[in-house]
Amino acid sequence: MKLKFISLGHRCHISSILSLNKLRNEAYPFDNIIYSIEGIIDCFKNNFINFFPKNIICEYVFVGTDHPESDSNGNRKLFRGKYGSFTHHDLNNDMVIESFKNRINRLKEYLSNTNDEVIFLRTAMDDEEINLLNELINTIQIIYPELKFKIFLIYDNKNIPEIILKYNDYAYIVNSIMITLDQNSNTNSNSYNYLFKYFKNINNLDDIKINDEFVNSNLIFKNDDYKGYAILDGIFPYDKNN
Structure with missing residues (x-):
């Protein structure tokens, strides 16, 4: 049995940092x-039928x-869908x-058949994503009942301490700083360093020893005001009708 890290978005920086850390x-x-995060849940629930834009x-x-x-x-190309x-x-x-399609099939096959333990990582795009965390957990449990997993939901805010808090038995809420702010640059290798x-000290899920609970914290988890090019140009990253 080994420990596997898998990115659930919301964009490319987490997968880049995973690669940089081998x-x-x-x-x-x-x-x-x-x-x-609504799209992640929908993909798991509905076999990825809404993964691509309709048009x-x-x-x-x-x-x-x-x-x-x-x-x-x-100019850079942009293709937007519902999620x-x-x-x-x-x-x-x-x-x-x-x-x-190959990536989708690879993920479904792996999660259906693996004996590995999995840590899912997601950077929060919307501050309110935490409100859907239990639905994401329940969905994964229903679709992959044998899977042993934890989810780390990561916020990026320089104005509060870097910290990891236990949300429940399956999830943790994190504040860890991303260094890269210029989209023309490669992901900084020190991003999310905390x-x-x-x-680096985690070899299996039992090694995760975080006792400070989110429910007892007075921290307000929200991201800094960094926005991507599309949002700066007034284009929302989703097209709810597509």
Whole structure:
């Protein structure tokens, strides 16, 4: 039995940090996209039928010509669906769609058959995501009843202490700082350093010894005001009608 770390989004930084810490060997569907926690729950509940946008529509967001994924005019492709957006991948490319289908099947097969223990990691996009944490836990338990797992929901706020609190027997609430603020830069290897230093001493789920409980804390967990390019341009990262 080994311990496996899997990203549940909400964007690419967690999967990048997992790779930098040699904790990621396979690609899974939520690694490098922007995806809501509602969408994660829906994918598990409904066999990923709503993972892609219903209609593949390419929009453009100005990011500047220095951005590695921009065109000559400084625009970057954006594909939005009901629950998320794809910025690193061209969904008009059939090979990209097939690659995502392979990632989905890899994740479903792994979670259905593994004897490993799993830590799911998710950075909170919306401050209120914590209100859906129990639904996410219950959904995973129903779909994968034999799976041994924990969830770490990560907030990023420089104005409160870096901390890990126990939410319940299956989840932990974290405040850990992401260093990278410039989207033109690669993910800083020291991002979420507080959390990943803790993980260095974790070999199995029983090694997680966090007794301070979220319910007893007076901290208000919310993210700093960092926003991605699409939001800065007035484009919400989801298209609820697609």
